[in-house]
Amino acid sequence: MYWLLSASPSPDGPQPPTTLEDAQDTAGEAAGWVQENWSDWLATGLRIVFVCVVAVVLRYVIRRAITQLITRMNRRAEIVDSGNALRGLLVSGERRRQRSQAIGSILRSVASFVILGTAALTVLSGLGINLAPLLASAGVAGVALGFGARNLVMDILAGMFMLLEDQYGVGDRVDAGEASGVVMEIGLRVTQLRGDGGEIWYIRNGEIKRIGNLSQGWAMAAVDVQVRADEDLDEVRAAIEEAGTAMGKESPWDEILWEPVEVLGLDEVTLDAMTLRVSVKTMPDKSLSAERELRWRIKKALDARGIRIVDQQSLAAGSGRAPLALEK
Secondary structure: OHHHHOOEOOOOOOEOOOOHHHHHHHHHHHHHHHHHHHHHHHHHHHHHHHHHHHHHHHHHHHHHHHHHHHHHHHHHHHHHHHOOHHHHHHOOHHHHHHHHHHHHHHHHHHHHHHHHHHHHHHHHHHOOOOHHHHHHHHHHHHHHHHHHOHHHHHHHHHHHHHHHHOOOOOOOEEEOOOOEEEEEEEOOOEEEEEOOOOOEEEEEHHHOOOOEEOOOOOEEEEEEEEEEOOOOHHHHHHHHHHHHHHHHHOOOHHHHEOOOOEEEEEEEEOOOEEEEEEEEEEOOOOHHHHHHHHHHHHHHHHHHOOOOEOOHHHHHHHHOOOOOOOOO
16 A cells, blocks of 8 residues: 555656655645645535536426416417407417427427536536637537538528417418418428328428418408399399308308408499409308309309309300309
């Protein structure tokens, strides 16, 4: 033991102490060095433990606060929607839940990254490690990663803003330019759409330059009614309004139609035909079905009153083309 305490490096390897006094001096120096630095070691250790405990507690508190905030916002929105039937139709609970989960996950991840990253840098600084070269290397690596993965970063940032701004949600019918359909899933990088033919479109969020949401607000169903030029306009209007009133009183059209069917007036008048524009405000994404049903009912109402629609063959013979009667 005395040999170990008094060992000192030399070119030829460690040499054992020559005397007992040398071993005692070496042991005394080691004990004095430990005694001098013990307080610093203890303070550094306590500081590291304190930083770690504060980081863990702060991360738990912030994540829990974010979760409670999202839950409270959802509960408040549900209370408001329960008293507003129109808004309840526009924003579904499933869509709100998925959007809230996505936003909460992003906020919790960002909070954890900031808190744990700051704690790690503080611990390394407390251990006496020079952080300047580390931060410089991280900066260079970040710049290189940013250039190499700029498309990925752009997609993620675009996805975050889409979720925060609630541009569209799961179940909405959207038109993204080259692809359109019903939103199946919204990710931070890719949005999935189900097309009308059953195909699934995978669209990178960063490539979406403009988006048309067909499921928000309301929609307009418009029908052009073409009748012969010698028909009584008052009779035509009465037949159309009768068909629209009957449609608005039957299920499920009493919920789909948000306003009475309105005859806007004459849209075009020629020697052989008159075109009347009919419109009605409907639920989002229900305009096409409303147009088909309204066109069907108007045709039956006109036939019941003996009102003749445009003779396509005569128009084609006179003008060279055949417009469709009751065409949108």
